Structures are given as structure tokens and as C-alpha cells.
Amino acid sequence: MNSRKRRLARVTLVAGAVAAAALAVVAQERSFDQLYAPIQPPKSVDLGKVELGKKLFFDPRLSQSGFISCNSCHNLSMGGSDNLSTSIGHKWQKGPINAPTVLNSALNLAQFWDGRAADLKEQAGGPIANPGEMAFQHTLAVDVLQSIPAYAREFKLIYGKDKIDIDMVTDAIAEFEKTLVTPNSRFDQYLLGKKDALTKDELAGYKLFNESGCVACHNGPNLGGNSFQKMGIVEPYKGAGDGRAAVTGKDADRFSYKVPTLRNVELTYPYFHDGAAWTLAEAVDIMGRLQLGRKFTEQENAQIVAFLKTLTGEQPVFRLPILPPSNEKTLRPRPFD
Amino acid sequence: MNSRKRRLARVTLVAGAVAAAALAVVAQERSFDQLYAPIQPPKSVDLGKVELGKKLFFDPRLSQSGFISCNSCHNLSMGGSDNLSTSIGHKWQKGPINAPTVLNSALNLAQFWDGRAADLKEQAGGPIANPGEMAFQHTLAVDVLQSIPAYAREFKLIYGKDKIDIDMVTDAIAEFEKTLVTPNSRFDQYLLGKKDALTKDELAGYKLFNESGCVACHNGPNLGGNSFQKMGIVEPYKGAGDGRAAVTGKDADRFSYKVPTLRNVELTYPYFHDGAAWTLAEAVDIMGRLQLGRKFTEQENAQIVAFLKTLTGEQPVFRLPILPPSNEKTLRPRPFD
Incomplete structure (x- = not known):
């Protein structure tokens, strides 16, 4: 096999069953539609947990400093992201990776770029205890909440227990996050x-997106989020990192990441796991060359970008939560320790 | 004059006209009521500016890092404050002073602890350009906003001009802040x-508050915010700082600060310009001894604290704003430069 054929073989390999199905129906353009699905509001949520989880999501007292909340890096005013290449953590530490959007994240097959958390509940505990992020301890975070009567009562109302535990905290946050869907985009x-x-x-961009093979990885209701794929298939990507291999321990999973959703991608810049691409035009160009071995023309690129901007849905609308105050028993924040 | 008399003379001096009036009517306890006033909703606001200012208040792109917004230190989920002794600024710098609440701040005679800004509009420009806070430049902040079409259109709609300037930015933020009032407290x-x-x-705490002289400085609709007073009248306060002297250049104004509002004081811990007192009990005890030469008993202290908690009003209720996205022309944040 020459180099070109090897590339194609690799692309085909990665594209997998979905792409095969897609390519089979290329003649009937509209059949690509069935590879996607509109964003649906969640069918069942526990509203008590949602309201409690909303407060927790905005509460910086889950961090050692009292300054960083879930919303600091998954800012719901800004597409559920922080719009920084990599996040800022405790004491202004530079994070190792781009903060993925929390919007529609319940649709992902796993959480974090490397998928090390099975679901939103498991994910929510990570940053709280990560020394480079919120830098707290689960036991201390629970102590803070337990000391605040209004929280203690709300947890008791919802979970029926006098003592709060970290499972309840992450369960409530995850329930709130389930509501963070963005329906009714123009694409939907x-x-x-x-x-x-x-x-x-x-429409021309949508056609290109399908026929050039973007759909191979970016499909389903979230246009991504449902598989792990190698970053840099045809050409290597600079700074590809360990990726999924950090979880599986398999060398074959190096440079592999959970495919990010393209929902609201207009809002969730910069792009890639390292946040290195600041514009959609740049991201589309790099993806075309590195993943598909295709250099999009300027017009093609612009059309694909135009299509991607139709994926911006209705942002979650809710009142800013008011947090119950700490008191003399509450552990005090330690921002400079 | 002996020491006791000197103290009393000084207290009387500081208490001034309001206290004199108060003391004159001490026999008719209820007459103290006229020294206060309920919080009133603003009589006239420009709703276009309010909605624009709300976005700007939550927009971290007004900081160099893209991480710090007005709401970071004047968090409207937490009484319009950050509940830290002194604030965290760009690159996690430790601020020199406690962040005052933004709630009801339109009622203050001036802004900042030393009153160096005449009004909310002048105040709003300060933190944006302060190297220890948002660490940006006004010209760059305006450039960022101008590059974002949705902002450019909204400014044009409201101010009738194609080019945004910093006066419009601070004007809109100030208009939003005018709406941040907290009516209908139990005291009101x-x-x-x-x-x-x-x-x-x-009620017993209210009586003590009046008759012991707290009212001398904490009066009016905001129970404070309407005069500058020396911190440490009867006894000196450790770490009193320059205070108002930094503005007036007068040695007599050293250790003087704008009297903080007691509205929502239950939510705006820790207390004093240095945020050194974490509980209301501690703050009341220190104020009693240093400002009034009076050691409140445990019961008196608890009654005053109980009264202070009746000053918590209805917190501003609004939808979390959704911010328009940056684009390829927008200056990128520089969190680690």
C-alpha cells in the first residue's frame, strides 16, 4: 500500500460502522439525517435534586479557596465552558486540559476527555478534590454543607438523612446537569x-460534513460524545498527550480522546483537548487535514463553519441561585494557604 | 478630663448631629424609627441599560485573564460579596481590602471603603483597570466588546453610537447595579x-442598637454608607490603614472609612475593611468596645445580632445572563501572561 492508500485505510478503520452506513447511503443525501437526532429535554428529573444541585453548582464553598465553583470553569453564561485554552485552578494553577462544556453532557458515553468518569455523578466529585482545580477534600466539602442549616434541611428533605455525604452532593449536581440541554437549534x-x-x-456545509466523513465521529444527538477516537489519524497532532491510555493503560489508546460534542460549538471555543484552536475555521481545517486527509477550500471551510453555527441551541434559562450563608460553625475558606 | 470623659467626648463628637437627635428622643423609643427608612425599589431605571449592564457585570472578558468578572468578587449568589477577607485578583493576587457588597450600593454617599469614587459609574471602571484585580485596560476592554457584533448592536441601540466607549460600559453596569436593592426585610x-x-x-436588640449609639453611624435607609468615620475611636484598631486619608490627604482622615451598610449583613461576612471579623457576634463585640467604649454582655450581643439578621432583604432575582460569543476578531484572554 502506498501512503495515500494507508491513510484511506486508517480513516476507514476509524470511521467504523457508522461511517460505513453513511457512505452506503451517500447517494440518498437526506439519509444522513438519521445519523443524528434532535436534543430532547430530559424525560424524568427530580426537581428537588435539580434545585439543590443548581445551588451546589454555583457554590464556591466546595473549593478550598471559597472562590472556585463548578460554574467557574463550566460557565453557564458562556456555553458551559470557560473559553480558555486550559482552565485556571486553585492559586491560579494552569490546568492540563481544556474544560469541556457541561451542556448536553448527560448524552456523552463517559465524562472527561479521557472518559475516566462513567457518568456525571462520578465526574462531579473529581474537580472538588483535584489539587489543581478546587483543591478541596470531599469530607471537608461535606462538613461545610452540613454546617449550614438551610443546606442540611434541604439534603434531609431530598435524601431523607440527617447526615450529608459526598454521594448526595454529586448526585444532586448531576441531576442539575441533566437539565442543561440546549434544544431547538436550527439544525434540530x-x-x-x-x-x-x-x-x-x-446546507452545503452539512453535505460536506457528511460526505467528507466528519460524521464518522460526530454523529448521534450530541454530534460526538459517543466514542473515543485518535487525535491525528492521517497526520500526527502536536501535543497529542496520553488521552484514553491514561485510563485503559493500553498503548493503542494513546492520543485517543472522547470525541467532543459539536452542540453549541460556536460558544465553546477554544477547541480540542488542549484548547489550541481558537476559531471554528482553524478547527475545521486541522480536523480535515489530520483526521480525514482532506484540505478544505476556503469556501468549503466557510460552509462547514456555517453549518456548525446552526448547532447552537436554546441555552438553559434559570434564575441565579441564592446561596444560604455560612455561619460561625462553617469551616472558613483558605484561599492563600 | 479623665480618660472616661475623654472617651465619651470623642464618641459624642463622632456621633454628630444624628446621634444628638437620637439621644434627644431616647425617652420616646419609637422615635428612633425615623432615623431609618425602608429600602425602596429605584424610581426610574433604563431597562435597556440594565439588561446590557447585567451581561457586562457577569462578563469575565472585561478582565485580562478572561476569568474574573464583577460578579467574581460581588457575587450576587452570596449577598453581592465574595465572603473572603480580602479578594482574589489577577493571578491570585491577594487584595488589600475587603470587597464591599454591591447590594443597595446606590444608596451610599460614595463608593469604595475610602470613597474615592463618587458614584457607581466611577466605581465600575476601577477594578477593570486595577492591576491587582481584573488587570485589564479600558481601551482593551472596549475593543473586546466592540469586536462582538451582538454587543456592538446592543450598545448602538442604547447609546445611539457606532463606537463603544468606557463611559457607556460603566454607565450600563451602574444602571444594572441600581437595581440591586433588597426590599422587604423584616426590619422594613x-x-x-x-x-x-x-x-x-x-426588638430588644434594636433598642440596644439605638440606645448604645450604633445608630450614630449606622442610620438612614442603608444603616450606614452615608458618612466616613474613624475605625477605633475609643480604642485603636489593629491594622487600621490609611482609609479616607488616601483620598483627602488629611492626616485627620487616617483610619477613617465609609461606614458599611448593615443591610444583608448576615450574608456579607467577613466584616470590616480588612475582613478580619468572621461572625456578627465578633463584629458587634469589637464595634461596641472600640467605637462606643461598651462591652456588650453575651445576651446583649445576641440580641443585637438577632436584630441585624432582620436586615436581610429579598435578594435580586433575575435570569443568569447568556453572553454573546467572541469571534476571530476578539482579543484573546491572557490568563498567564
């Missing part, structure tokens, strides 16, 4: 039958 | 005629 309107929801350029 | 209900709004202990 299109999928649901409003055929004029996309402009001619956006 | 009491002032408005609901005589059973306060419990027996709270």
Missing part, C-alpha cells in the same frame, strides 16, 4: 421537518 | 407598620 428544527431552517450555505 | 416590614415583624429578642 431542520431534523424535525422545517426544511428551510438552514440556509443554502449551511 | 416593621418600619412600614407590621409591628409584630420582629421578635421580642430582635
